[in-house]
Amino acid sequence: MEQPGIFPGRIRLGMVGGGEGAFIGAVHRHAARFDDRYELLAGALSSSPEASRRSGRALGLDPERVYDDYRQMALTEAARADGIEAVVIVTPNHMHAPVARVFLEAGIHVICDKPVTTNSADALMLQALAEERGLLFAVTHNYSAYPMVRHAQQMVREGTLGTIRVVQVEYAQDWLAAPLEQDGHKQAAWRTDPAKSGGGAIGDIGSHAWQLADTIVGQPLESVAAQLSSFVPGRAIDDDVQVLLRYAGGARGMLWASQVAPGHENQLRIRVFGSAGGIEWEQQHPNELRWTPLGEPSRIITRGSTSMNAAGARTSRVPAGHPEGYIDAFAGLYSEIACHLLARRDGGDPGPAQFPTIADGVRGVQFIETVQASSRSGGVWTAVPQG
Numbered sequence: 001m002e003q004p005g006i007f008p009g010r011i012r013l014g015m016v017g018g019g020e021g022a023f024i025g026a027v028h029r030h031a032a033r034f035d036d037r038y039e040l041l042a043g044a045l046s047s048s049p050e051a052s053r054r055s056g057r058a059l060g061l062d063p064e065r066v067y068d069d070y071r072q073m074a075l076t077e078a079a080r081a082d083g084i085e086a087v088v089i090v091t092p093n094h095m096h097a098p099v100a101r102v103f104l105e106a107g108i109h110v111i112c113d114k115p116v117t118t119n120s121a122d123a124l125m126l127q128a129l130a131e132e133r134g135l136l137f138a139v140t141h142n143y144s145a146y147p148m149v150r151h152a153q154q155m156v157r158e159g160t161l162g163t164i165r166v167v168q169v170e171y172a173q174d175w176l177a178a179p180l181e182q183d184g185h186k187q188a189a190w191r192t193d194p195a196k197s198g199g200g201a202i203g204d205i206g207s208h209a210w211q212l213a214d215t216i217v218g219q220p221l222e223s224v225a226a227q228l229s230s231f232v233p234g235r236a237i238d239d240d241v242q243v244l245l246r247y248a249g250g251a252r253g254m255l256w257a258s259q260v261a262p263g264h265e266n267q268l269r270i271r272v273f274g275s276a277g278g279i280e281w282e283q284q285h286p287n288e289l290r291w292t293p294l295g296e297p298s299r300i301i302t303r304g305s306t307s308m309n310a311a312g313a314r315t316s317r318v319p320a321g322h323p324e325g326y327i328d329a330f331a332g333l334y335s336e337i338a339c340h341l342l343a344r345r346d347g348g349d350p351g352p353a354q355f356p357t358i359a360d361g362v363r364g365v366q367f368i369e370t371v372q373a374s375s376r377s378g379g380v381w382t383a384v385p386q387g
Contacts, residue, residue, distance in 0.1 A: 010039040011341050014077060014084035014108075016070045016099050017091035019045030019055030021186055024113060025090045027330060028140070029059075032088070034331030037338035042077055042084050044070040070099050078106035086111055086136070086341060092190040093198050097122035100137070104129045109136040109344075111337060115207050116361030118198025120369055120385075123362040130358050136344065137358035138337045143208055143268060144215040144356060145332040147303045147324065148289040151312030152216045152272070152279050155291070162276030162294075167217055167245060167253030169271075171209040172264035176201075176239050179232050192237050199368045200237035202228060205268075206257035210367050211356065212270055216279075219249035221367065225381045226374040231260050243371055246381070286325055 013032060018025015025045070032038040042065035045055040049068035056066030067073035077083035086109035089099050097117040100110050104126065116139050117123040130137040143149065155161060180188035190196040197203055214221070223246045228238035239260045245253035258264075268283035280290040287303040301307050304320030315332040318324060336355045343350035366385045374382040 009037070009342065011037060011338055012082065012085045013038045013040050014042040014073065014087040015040060016044050016073070016087060016089050016103075017046070017095070018043075018088070019051055020058070022090065023187065027327065028088050028090055028111075028113075028334075030327050031142075031330035031334045034327065035335045035338070037335055037342075041065055041082075042073060043067070044073045071102050074102045074106040074108065078108060083108075085109060085345070086337075089113060092196045093118050093203065094196045097126060100126050101129065104133055104135055104137070107133060107135070109138075109341060111138045111140060111334075112361070113140050114211070114356075114361065115198060115203050115365050115368060116358065117365055118196075118203075120362065120365045123358070123365040127358045127362050136337070136340055137361070138333075138340075138353075139356040139358065139361040139364070140330070140333060141208065141211040141215075141356045141360065141364075142326070142330040142333055143212050143283060145315055145329045145336070146281075146283070146286050147308070147312040147316040147332075148281055148286060148301070149212065149215060150315050151301065151309050152281060152289055153218070154309045154311035155279065156216055156218055156272065156274075160276065161272065161274030161279065164217055164219065164247070164249060164251040164272060164274045166273040167213050167247070167251055167270075169209045169213045169253070170256040170267070170269050171205040171258075172256070172261040172267040173205060173259045174262045174264050176232065176259035177262055179234060182234065192235055192239075194237050197237065198365075199372065200228075200230070200235075200241075201239050201257045201259045202241045202371050203368050205259065206241050206243075206255065206371070207364050207368060208268065209255050209257050209270075211360065211364060212268065213245075213253070213255070213272075214360075214363070216270065216272055217247065217251065219247040219251060220386060221384050222246045222248045222386075223381045223383045224367075224370055224374050225379050226371040227379050228372065228375040238375075241371065241375075243374075244381075286329070287323055 044067040046052040087103045089112040181192040225244040227242050229240040240258040243255040271280045277293040289301045292298040333355050340350040370382050370384045
């Protein structure tokens with residue numbers, strides 16, 4: 001029976017992490033409610049019980065469903081007739097695996113921030129557990145849900161670009177160009193702690209760049225040659241990464257991720273060149289995709305226009321000329337996940353996932369580890385695990 005006051009079509013949702021002072025928790029909550037598909041009902045919102053309760057009050061949650069500990073939350077919610085169906089995990093990276101494991105063992109679907117774990121052994125364990133329990137495990141690589149990214153993906157799949165030859169992807173920021181972690185900055189502190197993050201620039205933003213290229217190009221990444229650098233004195237983790245890429249389909253490329261690039265706020269950009277043309281997309285101008293057929297002038301495909309293909313149009317919400325951005329892309333991901341969860345609830349076949357799953361999460365962690373291994377070996381070509 002649905003809880004009184006809860007719209008029957010909504011997914012009953014819980015959250016671990018994302019309490020006061022956490023940027024990404026609010027983003028996930030906004031995205032989940034954007035299309036009115038979820039209702040946040042429970043949470044263990046901080047490692048501090050007091051902070052968790054304060055956050056729960058601020059969000060208007062039932063005090064009985066604001067928990068001091070995520071283990072208590074999983075067991076209690078699993079036993080309730082109106083318990084949560086899915087949990088969102090927005091903790092620091094090192095807590096993803098233990099939290100996800102507890103909820104999967106309790107029979108609760110998982111929506112987890114990236115990277116899904118700090119090591120591939122844990123990622124593979126979670127994949128096996130989700131498959132064993134028949135549970136959905138989604139990973140919120142939100143940039144893959146932008147309409148123009150989906151449009152670009154379909155162009156490549158349909159062969160519009162011809163044979164893919166060159167992939168250039170970069171994600172540049174400047175917010176860690178100074179040693180913020182030494183001044184008590186909460187977000188900087190855990191992101192630059194190797195024990196909590198599992199990877200500096202490569203894990204935090206390099207994983208997004210890899211996944212964006214993976215989404216659009218659609219070819220297995222065969223091997224990498226990488227160099228990780230730490231430019232800020234005293235920093236124990238990489239803040240800049242440069243990676244050469246070799247794809248199994250013959251394409252070659254480069255990935256650059258940096259958090260010490262002054263003048264770059266959140267510059268995620270990809271260019272893909274094939275034998276018949278090239279495309280270019282930037283996250284800071286997400287509603288435009290530059291398409292250049294070989295030998296012809298460049299043209300701009302805009303989100304919402306009649307020139308969009310079906311894959312792009314499917315995730316586009318508002319008419320042409322109205323900007324769609326970061327929260328909208330996150331919300332698109334959450335809506336796709338909701339469709340799967342609702343189909344499972346009704347005993348139907350949800351079909352293939354359009355969103356990143358635990359399988360993508362495993363490959364993302366394996367990519368990070370391969371880059372780290374290559375860098376430790378002096379930048380030698382290192383094979384990326386397949387399958």
